[in-house]
Amino acid sequence: MRARMSFRLLAVATAALLSLPTSAATAPKSVILIIGDGMGVAHFTAARFLAGSNARFTKMPVTGLVMTHSADSIVPDSASAATAMATGVKTNNKMVGVDPSGRKLLTVLEAAEKSGRATGLVTTTNFWDATPAAFAAHAASRRDTAALIPQILSSGAEIVAGGGADKLGVAPLPSLEALAREYKYAPIRTAAELESVRAQRMLAVFPTEAREVDSKLVGLPVLAAWAIERLARDPDGFFLLLEHEGPDGSSHGSATPELEASLLSLNETINVALDFAAKNRDVLVLVTGDHETGGLQIHPEKPGAPLELRWSNVGHTGEFVPLFAQGPGAESFTGLLDNTDIGKKLLRFMR
Ligand SMILES: [Zn+2]
Incomplete structure (x- = not known):
């Protein structure tokens, strides 16, 4: 027993000396990052009770807890929190993709693009909102829409999908068609067009609903399946962010029906990703x-x-928020993590 144990220790030590921090065996080819905006332990617990046996996230093999504070506040906002997960660096609230001094930071999406992977940003709120923006844009203020939209659409992302159709074309924002033309995307406005439009780069924009719940036209689970199917055609792999803003929007308004609907939608979205992962082990x-x-x-x-x-x-x-992980590299997401650890690990994986 002792001999076998020390052989195992020797093997582990040798592997540690010979291998890079991320060995090929544990690095994923593709990453699907699902963010339930505003979701703490109680939100995930509620999702578990609402979804019952369909709450498959409860069976994901690795769990962790994440510290969410920003550089300037114990309580973060979506901008600083998403920047931490996108870049591995703490920044101030309201800032996206930059450090507290305003320096531009490399994001996981940008690293994935550089590595030849396909990338996508999908959300239930405006596609330029703080969470998606932190993965593809750099600005001192999350409200600087005029700076965020061009950067997101110049990031190389093959798929950008979310809300904001009600705001595009209303001064000062350009129309969806003008944006699509300028940044070489195929514009999509309806569920039918999601299926019929074939293009290298697609910009799917629907009206943002109150409390940022699912669009009445297309829910996040459908968008998730659509995005995964298209991104997975890239032989180099992909990075996909799926964000549900409804848990945050409905919790700001103490709106129970909207929160419950959003939690069930997020749960279905997770299940779409897990179905794909069941057939694609990388x-x-x-x-x-x-x-x-x-x-x-x-x-x-x-x-x-x-x-x-x-x-x-x-x-x-x-408060700490929960994290669930499955697939290559998942084991490194256990224990108490800082939100910047997520960005640091994902940047290593996307090299
Ligand atoms: Zn919020």
Whole structure:
């Protein structure tokens, strides 16, 4: 027993000396990063109760907890939190893709593009919102829409999909058609066009709904399946961000029906990614929140009573958020992580 143990230790030590930090055996070819915006432990717990046996994220083999604070606040916003996950660097709230001094940072999406992979950004809110923007743009303010949109559409991303159709074409923003022409994307406005349009680069934009829940035209699970199917055609692999903004939007407004619908939609989105991963063993699936919103609580303490959700505030909180991982490299996402650890590891994988 002892001899076998020391042989194993020797083998591990030798492998550590010979291999790079990310060995080929544990590096994913493709990554699907799923962010439930505003989802803390209680949000994922609620999703588990709502989805029941269909909550397959509960079976993902690796779990971790993520610290979400920003460079200037215990309580982050989506901009600083997404920047940490996209670049591995802490920044101030409201900043996207830059460090606190304003220096541009390499993002996971940009690294994936450089490596020859296909990339995609898919969200239920405006496609230039803080979370997708932090992966493909650089600005001192998340509100600098005029700077964010051109950068996102110049990032090389093959797929950009989300909300904002109600805002494009309304001054000062250009129309979808003008953007598509300028940045060489095929514009898509409907579920039918998702299926019929064939192009190298696609910009699918739908009206953003109140509380940033799923579009009435196309829900996030459908967009996820559509994006995965197209990106997976790249033989070099892909990086895909799937964001559901509904948990954040509905938690800001203490809106139970909207939160429940969003949690179920996010759960279905996760299942779409897990279905793909079941047939493609070289994909890493990561599921997490960027921060908690609303101080969500689960009630009541009465046998047989249904799930009841209550919020303790209308803003973000600074609690740890859960992370679930599956696939090559997943094992390094266990324990207590900082949100910058996610960016650092993904940057290594996407080299
Ligand atoms: Zn928020």
